[in-house]
Amino acid sequence: MAERARPGEEVPMSTTELPDRTPEWWIYRGTGHPLQDTHLADRLPPPPPWRDFRWDGEPLAADVPQDDAETDRRLGVELSFTAGHANRAEVDMVNAALYLRRPLLVTGKPGSGKSSLAYRISRELRLGRVLRWSITSQTTLKSGLYDYDAIGRVQASAARRAGPVENGAEEPPIGDFVRLRELGTAFLPRRLPRVLLVDELDKAESDLPHDLLSIFEDGEFLIPELARDARQSPVAEVFTADPGYTAEIENGVVRCSAFPVVVITSNGERDFPPAFLRRCLRLEMKDPNPAQLAAIVAAHALDPRQRGVLIEDFVARRTALGGLPADKLLDAIFLATSGAYQPDDPGWPLLVEALWQQLNQQGH
Numbered sequence: 001m002a003e004r005a006r007p008g009e010e011v012p013m014s015t016t017e018l019p020d021r022t023p024e025w026w027i028y029r030g031t032g033h034p035l036q037d038t039h040l041a042d043r044l045p046p047p048p049p050w051r052d053f054r055w056d057g058e059p060l061a062a063d064v065p066q067d068d069a070e071t072d073r074r075l076g077v078e079l080s081f082t083a084g085h086a087n088r089a090e091v092d093m094v095n096a097a098l099y100l101r102r103p104l105l106v107t108g109k110p111g112s113g114k115s116s117l118a119y120r121i122s123r124e125l126r127l128g129r130v131l132r133w134s135i136t137s138q139t140t141l142k143s144g145l146y147d148y149d150a151i152g153r154v155q156a157s158a159a160r161r162a163g164p165v166e167n168g169a170e171e172p173p174i175g176d177f178v179r180l181r182e183l184g185t186a187f188l189p190r191r192l193p194r195v196l197l198v199d200e201l202d203k204a205e206s207d208l209p210h211d212l213l214s215i216f217e218d219g220e221f222l223i224p225e226l227a228r229d230a231r232q233s234p235v236a237e238v239f240t241a242d243p244g245y246t247a248e249i250e251n252g253v254v255r256c257s258a259f260p261v262v263v264i265t266s267n268g269e270r271d272f273p274p275a276f277l278r279r280c281l282r283l284e285m286k287d288p289n290p291a292q293l294a295a296i297v298a299a300h301a302l303d304p305r306q307r308g309v310l311i312e313d314f315v316a317r318r319t320a321l322g323g324l325p326a327d328k329l330l331d332a333i334f335l336a337t338s339g340a341y342q343p344d345d346p347g348w349p350l351l352v353e354a355l356w357q358q359l360n361q362q363g364h
Contacts, residue, residue, distance in 0.1 A: 022083070028094045030086030032120040033079050040125050040192055044098060047259070051101040053219035055189045055257035064128035064194065065242045071130070074119040076299025085295045093283040094121060100281070103198075103216055103262035105272075108285030111325020114265040117285070118197035121261055131241055131260075132197045133182040135204045141211040144183035145254075146238075148225050153177040174229045175236035175246075180254070185241040187219065189257040198264040201272075209276040216262070216279055220255035227252030288326055290315055296326055297333055310336060310352075317356050328356055 022029070027043045035043075046052070094117070097104040106114045115132075122130050133144050156172045180188070186196035201209065215221050226236050230251045237246050264280065266272075288296060293311050310333050318324040332352055 025099075026091060026095050027098055028091060028121060028124060029083060030091040030094070030120070030124075031079070031081045031083060032075055032123050033081070034123060034126050040127070047099075047101045051259065053101075053256050053259055055255055064190075065245065067129040071119050071123050074116050075123065076296070078299045080295045080298035082295075085292050087286070090117070090283060090285070093281055097281050098261065101259035103264055103280045105201075105264045105266065105277070105280040105282045106285055107266045107268050107282070109287065109323040110267055111323070111327060112285040112287055113326065114263075114285050115197060115199055118195050118261075118263040121263070122195040125261075127192060127195050127261065129242060130195045130197050131182040131186050132199060134199045135201050135208070137203055137205060139204050139208060141183075141208060141215075144181050145215075145221055146181055146184045146223055147179045148223075149177040149179075150225075173233065173236065174226060175233075175238045175249070178223065178226065178236065178249075179239040180241055180247065182241045183215070184221065184254060185247075186260040186262070187215065187221065187254050187256040188240070188247050189255060191258060193258040193260045195261045195263070198262065200267065201264050202266040202269045209272050213276060213279060219259060220253060223249065223252045223254065225252070287318060287323065293326060293329060297330065300330060313352070314356070321356070324356060331355055 027040065093104060096102075106117060108114050118130050118132075122128065153172070153174065153176075156176075160171065182196065183198075186194045188194075226238075226249055229236070234251055236249050236252075238249055239245075240247050290311055293314065294308075297311070310329065314324065314329045314332070332355055335351070335355075336348075
């Protein structure tokens with residue numbers, strides 16, 4: 001096990017330096033390579049007593065949808081990352097979040113890989129489709145939990161009453177008008193956790209981080225519309241954020257049995273309430289170093305010609321501008337390997353300048 005620092009002391013190992021021997025407590029390795037010959041259920045220990053969200057019913061089956069196309073778009077199709085490319089701080093904090101069943105608040109510059117972390121965790125731990133909840137200034141807690149189509153239900157009831165009496169059509173079930181959103185779907189009771197990406201929380205109004213505390217602490221939420229209907233229909237089948245999937249809700253309560261792997265990203269544009277920060281584990285993502293950039297490029301199966309020169313130029317430009325997203329490097333390499341690059345072409349430096357300078361002018 002790696003040496004630990006006493007309170008107030010520095011950890012002697014660099015945060016980006018991985019130990020020679022993989023610590024036994026690690027489940028997540030930071031490479032994005034799917035677990036082989038084992039399963040998360042066999043590796044993950046029981047939660048701490050204060051984070052044990054027991055559920056009396058039978059958890060939902062482990063069957064969750066996959067989204068390989070989105071994961072490949074985010075991470076690339078080649079498994080080019082190795083243990084040497086992984087970041088020690090990232091691996092430690094992701095594993096701590098898994099063990100403690102705590103949300104992980106990830107900060108860093110745009111393009112440093114904050115959102116991609118959720119997809120790397122999901123691919124490596126084989127947890128299926130990432131539930132991505134994109135935050136805006138209009139986002140509320142309820143909008144992340146569920147939608148209730150009250151107007152649609154009234155219209156369906158009116159259409160039934162207006163039809164011929166002999167049809168004997170029944171009142172449509174209330175579950176037909178309820179859809180769990182990404183946050184709500186993540187808290188369905190499953191044997192294994194779902195990965196929930198709460199993307200750019202700093203765009204939200206100030207109340208949202210406070211509002212999230214209740215579900216993060218209780219592991220459950222109530223759908224009042226279903227609870228009011230529970231006397232007539234104690235179990236309601238509702239739609240979920242996974243296309244084509246439904247779930248049964250009893251007495252209007254959604255209660256997790258496995259706390260989801262929650263990755264919350266922030267560009268550092270605002271401060272969060274102390275109560276919220278106390279309940280999260282925090283990770284600051286650094287800009288990828290040249291070796292990591294090369295692995296990212298290789299993962300997207302881009303032609304290796306001119307890769308080294310462009311990575312070197314990109315790192316120098318990123319330093320000069322105070323940051324550049326890695327996808328801008330991918331854009332440049334794709335253009336270069338598509339025939340846009342010629343060693344003696346004076347237009348190529350101008351094209352790269354436009355690609356990389358434009359982002360800086362937009363204030364990102």
